[in-house]
Amino acid sequence: MSLYFLKKALLALGQLxxxxxxxxxxxxxxxxxxxxxxxxxxxxxxxxxxxxxDGFIIxxxxxxxxxxxxxxxxxxxxxxxxxxxxxxxxxxxxxxxxRMIWKAKTLYHADWVINADADELWYAPSGNLKDxxxxxxxxxxxxxxxxxxxxxxxxxWTWSRTVGYVADYEQYGLSLYSIFERQNKKxxxxxxxxxxxxxxxxxxxxxxxxxxxxxVRVYHYNIRGKRQFLEKMINGGQQLERHKGxxxxxxWRYFYRLYKEGKxxxxxxxxxxxxxxxxxxxxxxxxxxxxxxxxxxxxxxG
Numbered sequence: 001m002s003l004y005f006l007k008k009a010l011l012a013l014g015q016l017x018x019x020x021x022x023x024x025x026x027x028x029x030x031x032x033x034x035x036x037x038x039x040x041x042x043x044x045x046x047x048x049x050x051x052x053x054d055g056f057i058i059x060x061x062x063x064x065x066x067x068x069x070x071x072x073x074x075x076x077x078x079x080x081x082x083x084x085x086x087x088x089x090x091x092x093x094x095x096x097x098x099r100m101i102w103k104a105k106t107l108y109h110a111d112w113v114i115n116a117d118a119d120e121l122w123y124a125p126s127g128n129l130k131d132x133x134x135x136x137x138x139x140x141x142x143x144x145x146x147x148x149x150x151x152x153x154x155x156x157w158t159w160s161r162t163v164g165y166v167a168d169y170e171q172y173g174l175s176l177y178s179i180f181e182r183q184n185k186k187x188x189x190x191x192x193x194x195x196x197x198x199x200x201x202x203x204x205x206x207x208x209x210x211x212x213x214x215x216v217r218v219y220h221y222n223i224r225g226k227r228q229f230l231e232k233m234i235n236g237g238q239q240l241e242r243h244k245g246x247x248x249x250x251x252w253r254y255f256y257r258l259y260k261e262g263k264x265x266x267x268x269x270x271x272x273x274x275x276x277x278x279x280x281x282x283x284x285x286x287x288x289x290x291x292x293x294x295x296x297x298x299x300x301x302g
Contacts, residue, residue, distance in 0.1 A: 026111035026133045029081070030122075031100035032058045033093060035235070037118035038066040039224065043157055043296075045074050047121050048114075050299055052128040055081040055108060057100045062087060081108050091239040091249065097197050105191035114188040115201040119221040121292060122188075129188075132214050139190040139206050141214035145183035149286055150223050150272060157296045162219070162289040163280075172280065175270040177251040179223050180285060186218050187211075199249075219292050226268050234259055 030053045034041060045056065058071055058080055074080045082103060086096055097115050104110040112133045114122055122129060122143065132141060149161040166172060166180035174180055184202045193206040223229050237256020240249045258264045273280055280286050 022134065022137055023111045024134055026130055027109055028052060028054050028112045028114065028130055028133065029104040029108055029110035030056050030114045030116055031097060031104060032056060032116055032118060033061065033096055033100075034058060034063065034067055034071075034118045035061040036063050036065045036067055036231075038070060039228070040118045040156065040221065041067055041070045042074075044116075044118050044121065045070075045079060046299065047295070048116075048129075049079060050295075051122065051124060052130045053114070054110075055079060057082045057084070057103055057108070059084040059086050059096050059100060061096075062089070089239065090242040091236070094197060094199050097201060101191070101194060101197060105194060110191050112188060112190055113194075115197060117201075119224070120186075121219040121221075123217050123219060123291060123295070125215050125217075129216060132216065133188070136212065138210045138212040139193060140204055140209060140211040141188050141216065142185040142211060143188060143214050143216040143218050144185060145218045145220050146289070147179050147183060147220045147222060148289075148292070149179065150221075150225050152225050156221050156224055158293050159221075160288055160290045160293050161286050164285045164287065166280070166285055172273060172276045173270060174273055174276075175267055177254055178271050178273060180273065180280070183220065185213075188214070188216070217291075223272060226265075229268055229271065230259075230264060233264065 030048055032044070048056075056074070056079055060068060060071060060083060071080055071083055075083060084096075084100070101113055101115065104113050112130075114129070116122060124131060126132075146162045148156070148159050149163050151159045151161075163180050165182045166174060166178070169176065169178055169180065184200075186202055187204050189204045189206060193208065195205040195207055197204050233252060233255035236249065236252035237259065240252050240256070255264060255267065258267050269275065277286065
């Protein structure tokens with residue numbers, strides 16, 4: 001065990017007296033790891049602030065678009081508590097997210113943390129993400145992921161269809177890593193007892209650990225059109241090639257291999273099921289879900 005991990009374990013042990021205690025008015029910090037997210041970032045911040053997030057810690061990894069300007073705008077408003085400019089060109093997601101969690105815990109006194117990506121909107125049916133946090137003695141809450149079907153030429157927050165898991169993807173001619181693949185749940189967690197986050201933020205280690213399912217749903221805009229898909233897979237693949245570890249990012253590695261073979265563009269249609277979309281709709285794999293469009297409509301009305 002590394003000295004760093006041992007120190008975290010000893011700190012968690014020292015917080016055992018807080019285990020199982022509800023927090024009536026929790027401080028909630030969201031961490032975001034971003035790169036060239038001008039399309040989504042501002043709406044992400046507006047959405048989650050309205051959902052009860054108290055503040056954001058953002059790591060910006062070499063963005064070259066308007067992302068830094070958006071971050072600075074909301075830093076000046078006081079929403080973004082800290083900005084970390086990460087200039088590394090490898091892909092150390094776990095380490096970068098872990099750094100933000102510890103800042104949320106030790107510098108900003110967060111009771112709970114949500115480790116999100118810019119393409120995720122965490123929706124609480126009650127209207128406030130803190131409601132379940134305040135009501136539970138668990139310290140890890142599992143949240144369902146729902147992929148949102150891309151609609152070219154329309155703002156992403158108006159898209160009104162989500163997709164279900166297609167087990168037999170070959171029957172429909174879908175990609176191995178299509179938008180219809182199984183979505184693993186994501187977690188939001190307390191800071192007391194925190195030890196380690198997983199790659200992709202799907203799991204977390206706390207001591208002690210008490211996990212339960214949550215009503216919170218994560219709307220995932222993992223595909224936002226052909227151009228964004230190609231740029232994301234090429235950039236992610238290049239970063240992972242430089243990553244010192246061998247685990248994580250399997251889909252990026254898959255698509256990056258196709259890119260090097262000149263096959264990535266034709267794979268995109270298999271990713272979103274273009275040729276079989278009417279069939280997928282008839283069979284219930286593509287469903288109408290107006291949760292997010294309705295939310296932003298209410299937000300616009302004030």
